[in-house]
Amino acid sequence: MYPRQFEYVAPSSIEDAVRELGNADMAKVMSGGMSLIPLMKLRLFSPELVVDIGRIGGLDQISDNGDHWSIGALVTHAQTAASGLPTALTTSASWTGDVQVRNRGTTCGAVAHADIAADQPSAVLALGGVMVAQGPSGTREIAAEDFFVDVLTSALEPNEILTEIRIPKRGGGSSYDKLGRRGGHTDYAVAGVSAWVSKNGSVSEARVALTGVGTKPTLAHGVMEAIAGTDGSDAAIEAAAERAVEGVTVLEDLYGSVEYKSHLAKVMVKRALKQAIANA
Numbered sequence: 001m002y003p004r005q006f007e008y009v010a011p012s013s014i015e016d017a018v019r020e021l022g023n024a025d026m027a028k029v030m031s032g033g034m035s036l037i038p039l040m041k042l043r044l045f046s047p048e049l050v051v052d053i054g055r056i057g058g059l060d061q062i063s064d065n066g067d068h069w070s071i072g073a074l075v076t077h078a079q080t081a082a083s084g085l086p087t088a089l090t091t092s093a094s095w096t097g098d099v100q101v102r103n104r105g106t107t108c109g110a111v112a113h114a115d116i117a118a119d120q121p122s123a124v125l126a127l128g129g130v131m132v133a134q135g136p137s138g139t140r141e142i143a144a145e146d147f148f149v150d151v152l153t154s155a156l157e158p159n160e161i162l163t164e165i166r167i168p169k170r171g172g173g174s175s176y177d178k179l180g181r182r183g184g185h186t187d188y189a190v191a192g193v194s195a196w197v198s199k200n201g202s203v204s205e206a207r208v209a210l211t212g213v214g215t216k217p218t219l220a221h222g223v224m225e226a227i228a229g230t231d232g233s234d235a236a237i238e239a240a241a242e243r244a245v246e247g248v249t250v251l252e253d254l255y256g257s258v259e260y261k262s263h264l265a266k267v268m269v270k271r272a273l274k275q276a277i278a279n280a
Contacts, residue, residue, distance in 0.1 A: 007049045011052075013056060018160070022136060024047075030051065031073055035115065053161065062080070077101065077110070078103050086196070088123040089123040089174075089176075091175065092120045095185045107165065108162050114154040119176070121211060121217035122193065123209070124165060124167070125217055128167075130165070145219055170198065171198060172280045175271075176272060178192030178193070193210055193211075193220075197232070201231075202232070203231070214245075214249050242266060244265040245266075
Protein backbone atom coordinates (compact mmCIF):
# COMPACT_ATOMS: atom_id res chain seq x y z
CA MET A 1 0.00 0.00 0.00
CA TYR A 2 1.12 3.55 -0.70
CA PRO A 3 1.05 6.30 1.92
CA ARG A 4 -1.41 9.16 1.67
CA GLN A 5 -0.12 12.35 0.10
CA PHE A 6 2.22 14.40 2.30
CA GLU A 7 4.63 17.30 2.13
CA TYR A 8 8.37 16.72 2.63
CA VAL A 9 11.11 19.05 3.84
CA ALA A 10 14.79 18.41 4.61
CA PRO A 11 16.06 21.27 6.82
CA SER A 12 19.76 21.99 7.22
CA SER A 13 19.64 22.69 10.97
CA ILE A 14 17.78 21.48 14.05
CA GLU A 15 16.41 25.00 14.56
CA ASP A 16 14.91 24.96 11.06
CA ALA A 17 13.52 21.47 11.66
CA VAL A 18 11.80 22.57 14.87
CA ARG A 19 10.38 25.58 13.04
CA GLU A 20 8.97 23.34 10.30
CA LEU A 21 7.32 21.10 12.91
CA GLY A 22 5.50 24.10 14.29
CA ASN A 23 4.14 25.03 10.85
CA ALA A 24 1.96 21.92 10.46
CA ASP A 25 -0.94 20.52 12.46
CA MET A 26 0.29 16.97 11.95
CA ALA A 27 4.01 16.49 11.30
CA LYS A 28 6.49 13.68 11.89
CA VAL A 29 10.26 13.70 12.20
CA MET A 30 12.20 11.21 10.09
CA SER A 31 15.81 10.22 10.65
CA GLY A 32 16.36 6.78 9.13
CA GLY A 33 12.69 6.18 8.31
CA MET A 34 12.79 2.49 9.24
CA SER A 35 9.84 2.83 11.63
CA LEU A 36 7.94 5.75 10.14
CA ILE A 37 7.79 4.76 6.46
CA PRO A 38 6.29 1.26 7.00
CA LEU A 39 3.56 2.75 9.23
CA MET A 40 2.83 5.42 6.62
CA LYS A 41 2.57 2.78 3.90
CA LEU A 42 0.07 0.89 6.06
CA ARG A 43 -1.71 4.22 6.67
CA LEU A 44 -1.47 3.79 10.41
CA PHE A 45 0.30 7.17 10.41
CA SER A 46 -0.69 9.81 7.86
CA PRO A 47 1.22 13.01 8.65
CA GLU A 48 0.66 16.01 6.44
CA LEU A 49 4.36 16.89 6.72
CA VAL A 50 7.50 14.78 7.06
CA VAL A 51 10.54 16.64 8.41
CA ASP A 52 13.67 14.75 7.37
CA ILE A 53 16.60 15.52 9.69
CA GLY A 54 18.93 13.14 7.85
CA ARG A 55 20.92 15.91 6.17
CA ILE A 56 21.70 17.88 9.32
CA GLY A 57 25.39 17.77 10.13
CA GLY A 58 26.95 16.87 13.48
CA LEU A 59 24.26 14.42 14.65
CA ASP A 60 25.91 11.17 13.54
CA GLN A 61 28.52 10.77 16.27
CA ILE A 62 28.91 8.89 19.56
CA SER A 63 31.01 11.03 21.89
CA ASP A 64 32.66 10.52 25.27
CA ASN A 65 31.78 13.43 27.54
CA GLY A 66 33.53 12.42 30.74
CA ASP A 67 30.68 11.28 32.96
CA HIS A 68 28.47 10.10 30.09
CA TRP A 69 28.38 8.99 26.48
CA SER A 70 26.32 10.95 23.97
CA ILE A 71 24.49 9.26 21.07
CA GLY A 72 23.52 11.73 18.34
CA ALA A 73 20.17 11.69 16.59
CA LEU A 74 21.58 10.20 13.37
CA VAL A 75 23.77 7.47 14.92
CA THR A 76 22.71 4.21 13.27
CA HIS A 77 21.98 0.92 14.99
CA ALA A 78 25.13 -0.45 13.37
CA GLN A 79 27.26 2.33 14.87
CA THR A 80 25.79 1.71 18.31
CA ALA A 81 26.31 -2.05 17.97
CA ALA A 82 29.99 -1.56 17.08
CA SER A 83 30.67 1.06 19.77
CA GLY A 84 32.25 0.65 23.18
CA LEU A 85 28.97 1.44 24.94
CA PRO A 86 27.61 -0.87 27.68
CA THR A 87 26.71 -4.42 26.62
CA ALA A 88 22.95 -4.00 27.02
CA LEU A 89 22.96 -1.29 24.37
CA THR A 90 25.44 -2.82 21.93
CA THR A 91 23.67 -6.19 22.06
CA SER A 92 20.18 -4.72 21.64
CA ALA A 93 21.41 -2.61 18.71
CA SER A 94 23.01 -5.62 17.04
CA TRP A 95 19.69 -7.52 17.34
CA THR A 96 17.60 -4.70 15.86
CA GLY A 97 16.10 -5.64 12.49
CA ASP A 98 18.26 -6.92 9.64
CA VAL A 99 21.50 -5.58 8.18
CA GLN A 100 19.74 -3.03 6.00
CA VAL A 101 17.70 -1.70 8.92
CA ARG A 102 20.76 -1.52 11.19
CA ASN A 103 22.70 0.45 8.57
CA ARG A 104 19.88 2.92 7.95
CA GLY A 105 17.80 3.12 11.11
CA THR A 106 18.92 5.16 14.12
CA THR A 107 19.07 4.51 17.84
CA CYS A 108 17.42 7.83 18.68
CA GLY A 109 14.73 7.16 16.08
CA ALA A 110 13.92 3.77 17.60
CA VAL A 111 13.72 5.28 21.08
CA ALA A 112 11.57 8.24 19.95
CA HIS A 113 9.23 5.83 18.13
CA ALA A 114 8.59 4.10 21.49
CA ASP A 115 7.49 0.77 20.05
CA ILE A 116 6.30 -1.65 22.72
CA ALA A 117 8.57 -4.44 21.41
CA ALA A 118 11.70 -2.59 20.22
CA ASP A 119 15.09 -3.62 21.60
CA GLN A 120 17.06 -0.49 22.46
CA PRO A 121 14.46 1.38 24.58
CA SER A 122 14.78 -1.27 27.31
CA ALA A 123 18.57 -0.89 27.28
CA VAL A 124 18.34 2.88 27.59
CA LEU A 125 15.94 2.40 30.51
CA ALA A 126 18.14 -0.12 32.30
CA LEU A 127 21.22 2.06 31.84
CA GLY A 128 19.49 5.15 33.25
CA GLY A 129 19.68 7.11 30.03
CA VAL A 130 18.63 10.73 29.63
CA MET A 131 16.93 12.05 26.48
CA VAL A 132 17.73 15.53 25.21
CA ALA A 133 14.83 17.12 23.32
CA GLN A 134 15.00 20.38 21.40
CA GLY A 135 11.95 22.53 20.80
CA PRO A 136 11.08 26.19 20.17
CA SER A 137 12.14 27.19 23.71
CA GLY A 138 15.48 25.37 23.62
CA THR A 139 16.50 22.00 25.02
CA ARG A 140 15.25 19.94 27.95
CA GLU A 141 16.32 16.67 29.53
CA ILE A 142 13.91 13.77 30.06
CA ALA A 143 14.84 10.77 32.22
CA ALA A 144 14.30 7.44 30.49
CA GLU A 145 11.74 6.31 33.07
CA ASP A 146 9.63 9.40 32.25
CA PHE A 147 10.10 9.20 28.49
CA PHE A 148 7.97 6.18 27.55
CA VAL A 149 4.31 7.05 28.12
CA ASP A 150 2.15 4.49 26.28
CA VAL A 151 1.89 2.53 23.03
CA LEU A 152 3.94 4.41 20.41
CA THR A 153 3.80 7.47 22.68
CA SER A 154 6.73 9.28 24.25
CA ALA A 155 7.07 12.41 26.35
CA LEU A 156 8.22 14.40 23.32
CA GLU A 157 6.00 17.34 22.43
CA PRO A 158 4.77 17.53 18.80
CA ASN A 159 7.25 20.34 18.08
CA GLU A 160 10.25 18.69 19.78
CA ILE A 161 13.03 16.56 18.30
CA LEU A 162 15.10 13.98 20.17
CA THR A 163 18.61 15.19 19.36
CA GLU A 164 20.69 13.12 21.79
CA ILE A 165 20.64 10.22 24.23
CA ARG A 166 23.01 10.44 27.18
CA ILE A 167 24.16 7.20 28.79
CA PRO A 168 25.77 7.76 32.21
CA LYS A 169 29.01 5.99 33.07
CA ARG A 170 27.96 3.96 36.07
CA GLY A 171 30.36 1.02 36.03
CA GLY A 172 28.91 -2.40 36.80
CA GLY A 173 27.78 -4.84 34.14
CA SER A 174 24.83 -5.03 31.79
CA SER A 175 23.18 -7.40 29.33
CA TYR A 176 20.19 -7.89 27.03
CA ASP A 177 18.29 -11.04 26.10
CA LYS A 178 15.07 -11.69 24.23
CA LEU A 179 12.94 -14.13 22.31
CA GLY A 180 12.04 -12.72 18.92
CA ARG A 181 8.72 -13.22 17.17
CA ARG A 182 10.31 -15.65 14.73
CA GLY A 183 12.36 -17.38 17.38
CA GLY A 184 15.92 -16.67 18.53
CA HIS A 185 17.07 -13.06 18.41
CA THR A 186 15.40 -11.97 15.18
CA ASP A 187 12.48 -9.59 14.76
CA TYR A 188 10.66 -7.67 17.47
CA ALA A 189 10.70 -9.08 20.99
CA VAL A 190 7.91 -11.28 22.28
CA ALA A 191 9.67 -10.61 25.57
CA GLY A 192 13.03 -8.94 26.08
CA VAL A 193 14.95 -7.83 29.15
CA SER A 194 17.83 -5.44 29.69
CA ALA A 195 19.64 -5.53 33.01
CA TRP A 196 22.32 -3.42 34.67
CA VAL A 197 23.93 -4.46 37.95
CA SER A 198 26.45 -2.85 40.28
CA LYS A 199 28.14 -5.41 42.49
CA ASN A 200 30.59 -5.08 45.36
CA GLY A 201 30.45 -8.45 47.03
CA SER A 202 26.67 -8.24 47.07
CA VAL A 203 24.42 -6.58 44.48
CA SER A 204 24.39 -2.94 45.55
CA GLU A 205 22.05 -1.67 42.83
CA ALA A 206 20.21 -2.99 39.80
CA ARG A 207 18.02 -1.69 37.00
CA VAL A 208 15.96 -4.14 34.94
CA ALA A 209 13.71 -3.16 32.02
CA LEU A 210 11.17 -5.12 29.98
CA THR A 211 10.17 -4.81 26.32
CA GLY A 212 7.53 -6.63 24.31
CA VAL A 213 5.54 -7.52 27.42
CA GLY A 214 3.41 -4.50 28.33
CA THR A 215 2.07 -1.29 26.82
CA LYS A 216 5.48 0.37 26.84
CA PRO A 217 9.12 -0.33 27.69
CA THR A 218 9.11 -0.34 31.48
CA LEU A 219 11.28 -0.88 34.53
CA ALA A 220 10.65 -4.09 36.49
CA HIS A 221 10.63 -2.46 39.92
CA GLY A 222 9.80 -5.70 41.72
CA VAL A 223 12.86 -7.42 40.30
CA MET A 224 15.08 -4.47 41.08
CA GLU A 225 13.91 -4.38 44.68
CA ALA A 226 14.26 -8.15 45.11
CA ILE A 227 17.79 -8.53 43.71
CA ALA A 228 19.35 -5.51 45.47
CA GLY A 229 21.30 -6.48 48.58
CA THR A 230 21.52 -10.17 47.65
CA ASP A 231 24.61 -12.19 46.80
CA GLY A 232 23.51 -12.46 43.16
CA SER A 233 23.31 -16.24 43.38
CA ASP A 234 21.11 -18.38 41.13
CA ALA A 235 18.63 -18.69 44.00
CA ALA A 236 18.48 -14.90 44.43
CA ILE A 237 18.00 -14.42 40.70
CA GLU A 238 15.26 -17.07 40.65
CA ALA A 239 13.40 -15.33 43.47
CA ALA A 240 13.76 -11.89 41.88
CA ALA A 241 12.55 -13.13 38.49
CA GLU A 242 9.27 -14.23 40.04
CA ARG A 243 8.43 -10.53 40.35
CA ALA A 244 9.13 -9.81 36.66
CA VAL A 245 5.65 -8.53 35.74
CA GLU A 246 4.71 -7.07 39.10
CA GLY A 247 2.82 -3.86 38.39
CA VAL A 248 2.99 -4.43 34.60
CA THR A 249 -0.10 -4.62 32.40
CA VAL A 250 0.83 -7.63 30.25
CA LEU A 251 -0.58 -7.47 26.72
CA GLU A 252 -1.96 -10.56 25.01
CA ASP A 253 -1.33 -10.50 21.27
CA LEU A 254 -0.74 -12.78 18.28
CA TYR A 255 2.60 -13.83 19.76
CA GLY A 256 1.50 -14.96 23.19
CA SER A 257 -1.13 -15.07 25.88
CA VAL A 258 -0.82 -13.15 29.12
CA GLU A 259 0.27 -16.35 30.86
CA TYR A 260 2.90 -17.18 28.24
CA LYS A 261 4.38 -13.70 28.08
CA SER A 262 4.45 -13.45 31.87
CA HIS A 263 6.33 -16.75 32.03
CA LEU A 264 8.70 -15.68 29.24
CA ALA A 265 9.42 -12.39 31.01
CA LYS A 266 10.58 -14.35 34.07
CA VAL A 267 12.83 -16.53 31.90
CA MET A 268 14.40 -13.51 30.21
CA VAL A 269 14.88 -11.73 33.54
CA LYS A 270 16.84 -14.73 34.84
CA ARG A 271 19.04 -14.83 31.75
CA ALA A 272 19.67 -11.09 31.61
CA LEU A 273 20.36 -10.76 35.34
CA LYS A 274 22.72 -13.72 35.39
CA GLN A 275 24.73 -12.33 32.49
CA ALA A 276 24.77 -8.77 33.88
CA ILE A 277 26.07 -10.05 37.23
CA ALA A 278 28.75 -12.03 35.41
CA ASN A 279 29.70 -8.93 33.42
CA ALA A 280 29.91 -6.88 36.62
